[in-house]
Amino acid sequence: MSLASCKITDQEFLKFRKLVYEEFGINLTEKKKLLVVNRLQKVLRDKNLGSFTQYYDYIKRDNTNKSLSELINKISTNHTFFYRENTHFEVLRKDLLPKITLDLSNKLSKDLRIWCAGCSSGEESSTLMMIIKDVLGVDYNLWKAGLLATDICEEVLEFAKNGHYETKRIKELPVDLRNKYTEITTKVMSKIKNDVLSEITYRKFNLMHDFPFKKKFHVIFCRNVMIYFDQKTRKNLVNKFLDYLMDDGLLFIGHSESLSDVDDLIAISPSMYKKRGK
Ligand SMILES: C[S@@+](CC[C@H](N)C(=O)[O-])C[C@H]1O[C@@H](n2cnc3c(N)ncnc32)[C@H](O)[C@@H]1O
Structure with a gap:
């Protein structure tokens, strides 16, 4: 499979969902799947990783917390504007x-x-x-x-x-x-x-x-x-x-x-x- 078209399996999505929930409290519902994949594709490409499983293992192996920070930078929704509400x-x-x-x-x-x-x-x-x-x-x-x-x-x-x-x-x-x-x-x-x-x-x-x-x-x-x-x-x-x-x-x-x-x-x-x- 080419890196550019890396898909996420249901099992991989569940692993990421659990990780993000346990670390950050963010509830990645099924509806967010496509969004998550789109946001993380570039990280996989940059790191030359061939699958979401490889990416998950990479995060788990890293005990500096750097890769978790990178993950949340990509996943969190930061939309805001001046004088909102x-x-x-x-x-x-x-x-x-x-x-x-x-x-x-x-x-x-x-x-x-x-x-x-x-x-x-x-x-x-x-x-x-x-x-x-x-x-x-x-x-x-x-x-x-x-x-x-x-x-x-x-x-x-x-x-x-x-x-x-x-x-x-x-x-x-x-x-x-x-x-x-x-x-x-x-x-x-x-x-x-x-x-x-x-x-x-x-x-x-x-x-x-x-x-x-x-x-x-x-x-x-x-x-x-x-x-x-x-x-x-x-x-x-x-x-x-x-x-x-x-x-x-x-x-x-x-x-x-x-x-x-x-x-x-x-x-x-x-x-x-x-x-x-x-
Ligand atoms: C949509 S923005 C809201 C910004 C602003 N409060 C507003 O109302 O416009 C949500 C922010 O919550 C942050 N966030 C999400 N989960 C968080 C967590 N576990 N700890 C700290 N900040 C978190 C995100 O990084 C994001 O910047």
Whole structure:
């Protein structure tokens, strides 16, 4: 068989499906088979591997985790865009974040902790950082208020750290945020300004792993990530988020997702939840 036309057998697909589920929580349904094959063909060609079995064995033999990273870089769906599901950003900016920061100030705290989990190429995280800066205004430097942004996929994290986007994509942002926090660099490209980028800590992190954080968060964004997980994985992950949310802390998920069976979360709108205070 020529390398260019390598097919995946049902048995091979099941092996990859199990591997991706166990390592990353991603549920590769039968419908994704063609997509997976298309995305992985090039890896097989580049590595001169003649079958998906050879590729699977290659990953299993590699104890550096490099080939697993390469696999997830190919398999994960990183689709995102600026100001996606914009009501979240608007409510956060106009209502929720001013309330949280006032409440913290009343308690003499200047420690605001926000996590963007599954940030992809940075459109969501850079917008969040703009909003944090905007809400805190001239007092920003008095706060410890950076943003943690994580993803499993190294390629998108590198892109996010660079902060360069086509200007037409940045146009989705409200004009005041765009004018204040982005700059045009070429005829077609713009950049997130350094005073925003430098406040975001981008890290590779697999949400299936134990959370390594010492402190809890006031706000967690995990939008359009859990759609790739099954019910059991989603439930485990939401329970971990709950463990790392402050009382009354906020969890934002994607508009098409819902969490109906979690007692400790109160829905404040269909995809915005508040952790029940003690
Ligand atoms: C569709 S993007 C969503 C991006 C952004 N949150 C949004 O709503 O536009 C989903 C992201 O989740 C990440 N992801 C998937 N499984 C993950 C895991 N186990 N740990 C961390 N990130 C994961 C993917 O790499 C991808 O960048």
